[in-house]
Amino acid sequence: xxxxxxxxxxxxxxxxLGIGLFLTFRILDFPDMTVEGTxxxxxxxxxxxxxxxxxxxxxxxxxxxxxxxAGLITGLLYTKAKIPVLLSGILVMTAAYSVxxxxxxxxxxxxxxxxxxxxxxxxxxxxxxxNSVFLGLIVITIVTVAVIYFLQTDLGQAFIATGxxxxxxxxxxxxxxxMKCLGVSVSNGVIALGGALVAQNNGYSDxxxxxxxxxxxLASIIIGEVVFGNLTMNQRxxxxxxxxxxxxxxxxxxxxxxFNANDLNLIxxxxxxxCMSLPAFKDKFNLMHIxxxxxxxxx
Amino acid sequence: MNKPxxxxxxxxxxxxxxxxxxxxxxxHVSIDIYPGDFITILGSNGAGKxxxxxxxxGNLPITSGQLLLNGKDITKTSVEKRTQFxxxxxxxxxxxxxxxxxxxxxxxxxxxxxxxxxxxPRHLRREMGKYKQITSQLHNHLSDRLDTPTGxxxxxxxxxxSFLMATIKRPEMLLLDEHTAALDPNTSSELMxxxxxxIKEQQLTCLMITHHLDDALKYGNRLLVLNQGxxxxxxxxxxxxxxxxxxxxxxxxxxx
Numbered sequence: 001x002x003x004x005x006x007x008x009x010x011x012x013x014x015x016x017l018g019i020g021l022f023l024t025f026r027i028l029d030f031p032d033m034t035v036e037g038t039x040x041x042x043x044x045x046x047x048x049x050x051x052x053x054x055x056x057x058x059x060x061x062x063x064x065x066x067x068x069x070a071g072l073i074t075g076l077l078y079t080k081a082k083i084p085v086l087l088s089g090i091l092v093m094t095a096a097y098s099v100x101x102x103x104x105x106x107x108x109x110x111x112x113x114x115x116x117x118x119x120x121x122x123x124x125x126x127x128x129x130x131n132s133v134f135l136g137l138i139v140i141t142i143v144t145v146a147v148i149y150f151l152q153t154d155l156g157q158a159f160i161a162t163g164x165x166x167x168x169x170x171x172x173x174x175x176x177x178x179m180k181c182l183g184v185s186v187s188n189g190v191i192a193l194g195g196a197l198v199a200q201n202n203g204y205s206d207x208x209x210x211x212x213x214x215x216x217x218l219a220s221i222i223i224g225e226v227v228f229g230n231l232t233m234n235q236r237x238x239x240x241x242x243x244x245x246x247x248x249x250x251x252x253x254x255x256x257x258x259f260n261a262n263d264l265n266l267i268x269x270x271x272x273x274x275c276m277s278l279p280a281f282k283d284k285f286n287l288m289h290i291x292x293x294x295x296x297x298x299x
Numbered sequence: 300m301n302k303p304x305x306x307x308x309x310x311x312x313x314x315x316x317x318x319x320x321x322x323x324x325x326x327h328v329s330i331d332i333y334p335g336d337f338i339t340i341l342g343s344n345g346a347g348k349x350x351x352x353x354x355x356x357g358n359l360p361i362t363s364g365q366l367l368l369n370g371k372d373i374t375k376t377s378v379e380k381r382t383q384f385x386x387x388x389x390x391x392x393x394x395x396x397x398x399x400x401x402x403x404x405x406x407x408x409x410x411x412x413x414x415x416x417x418x419x420p421r422h423l424r425r426e427m428g429k430y431k432q433i434t435s436q437l438h439n440h441l442s443d444r445l446d447t448p449t450g451x452x453x454x455x456x457x458x459x460x461s462f463l464m465a466t467i468k469r470p471e472m473l474l475l476d477e478h479t480a481a482l483d484p485n486t487s488s489e490l491m492x493x494x495x496x497x498i499k500e501q502q503l504t505c506l507m508i509t510h511h512l513d514d515a516l517k518y519g520n521r522l523l524v525l526n527q528g529x530x531x532x533x534x535x536x537x538x539x540x541x542x543x544x545x546x547x548x549x550x551x552x553x554x555x
Contacts, residue, residue, distance in 0.1 A: 149420075150418070152420055152421055153416075153417070153418045153419055153420055153421060154411060154416040154417055154418075154419050154421050155416045155417055155418050155419075156418075156421075157400075157404065157407065157408055157416070157421055158408070158416045160397070160399075160400060161397045161400065161408050164397035164398060164399050164400055165393075165394070165396065165397040165398065167389075167394050168394065168395055168396060168397055169397075169408075170378055170379065170382075171356075171378075171382060171386070171387050171395075172382060172408055172409055172411070172412045172413075172464075173379045173380075173382035173383065173411075173412050173413035173414065174379065174408075174416070175379050
């Protein structure tokens with residue numbers, strides 16, 4: 001039971017990451033590698049500030065700002081310096097590694113015994129692991145509602161149009177460079193926020209905790225899409241969180257099968273590869289047809 | 300006559316093909332465009348028609364010369380800023396609309412062409428009645444599909460939408476780049492009729508590139524022939540009305 005609750009809590013916290021990546025990967029339609037640097041940056045900023053006695057809320061908000069600045073740099077390298085977006089992301093991600101070490105002053109930083117968002121007063125008295133579920137619910141609701149609101153504004157619509165048809169967006173007077181910078185910046189801010197939360201949930205921050213993060217965040221997005229199918233934009237954002245929770249369940253099962261935590265990156269990649277190749281195989285082996293027939297017979 | 304709306308003054312655009320001689324794809328082009336002009340533009344491939352539009356739209360910086368809007372120099376004005384007075388329809392239906400956004404969302408975006416966009420709620424529902432009315436101008440069921448992503452529309456519907464988007468907020472100048480070329484003859488002539496009617500009703504200033512000699516003769520009050528980056532002919536008024544296809548063939552091949 002507590003394993004399931006913990007998985008839901010983690011799914012909610014990591015869902016923040018999925019939503020952050022959704023802004024670039026799905027809406028702007030490009031892969032942003034910066035996240036591998038901004039996720040541990042969020043963790044580093046939060047951990048460093050909390051150990052220096054700042055309030056966890058301030059530390060978490062500063063993590064968002066730090067990630068947003070790193071994202072903005074990627075955006076500027078891409079739009080102004082005309083460096084391909086993949087390389088821009090890798091440059092900032094690599095640079096962030098050193099920055100994160102500077103921020104923490106060490107390769108990892110423990111939060112044991114320090115106050116953080118998860119042991120805040122309002123969560124005390126809850127059964128084990130329920131604090132992460134509640135905190136996750138609060139944060140994911142705020143982030144999702146904020147993104148949905150943003151996408152329904154004139155600016156948000158211009159942002160979607162930039163990713164959908166850049167040429168058209170320009171011909172309607174939308175400054176697409178500004179939109180891209182805005183998108184990458186906010187996206188990485190949200191991802192750093194996720195990093196700050198995960199570090200507080202784990203009780204430590206580690207400079208290597210960003211490795212493979214992009215796969216984890218993509219997995220939330222893709223699992224949500226594969227499981228829930230055709231949705232409107234707003235529904236898709238909620239599907240990301242549900243996808244993130246499902247992904248945690250899959251990992252839970254895998255761990256129960258006897259794999260250990262070191263295998264998780266391999267398993268995450270395999271899961272993502274399977275999910276992403278599903279549409280291709282669907283046509284090839286007529287998968288949907290076979291599934292349907294199997295279901296019909298049962299009934 | 301009245302003052303020109305838009306002027307090109309001795310505009311040169313030089314390109315340097317890989318290893319080749321520098322080439323003037325626009326070669327000292329000067330033209331005055333007057334309010335209400337409907338100019339059809341002919342020219343063989345490589346004559347500089349698209350360059351001409353890209354220079355006006357700001358997509359291509361010019362090598363030398365000057366662009367004036369109402370007498371004001373806009374040579375250095377960005378593409379985004381120029382959309383305040385300018386709108387365009389491209390040949391490829393895919394270029395003019397955002398495929399994952401619905402018809403209504405596309406129209407809403409276009410209605411704010413050239414304006415600053417803020418964190419203000421978009422109020423899409425409020426505008427639906429108006430969009431229904433605008434899209435029912437052609438009988439191609441576009442008005443029944445306001446909530447459909449434009450990627451699911453036919454080429455004809457998408458191109459109609461592109462045109463409606465270009466005119467939903469009245470542009471001071473409208474550039475049509477072979478906007479009916481990718482459509483079947485029927486759809487093409489329907490859209491051309493709508494184009495002509497809209498230009499008349501809204502008294503738009505319009506430049507239209509076309510390969511249809513018939514359209515070039517039938518529509519507009521002025522006809523340009525571009526050749527090798529230069530304006531070969533600029534025929535207007537009664538003289539343009541009297542032009543025949545034979546005359547046009549002559550422009551392209553003087554021996555004919």
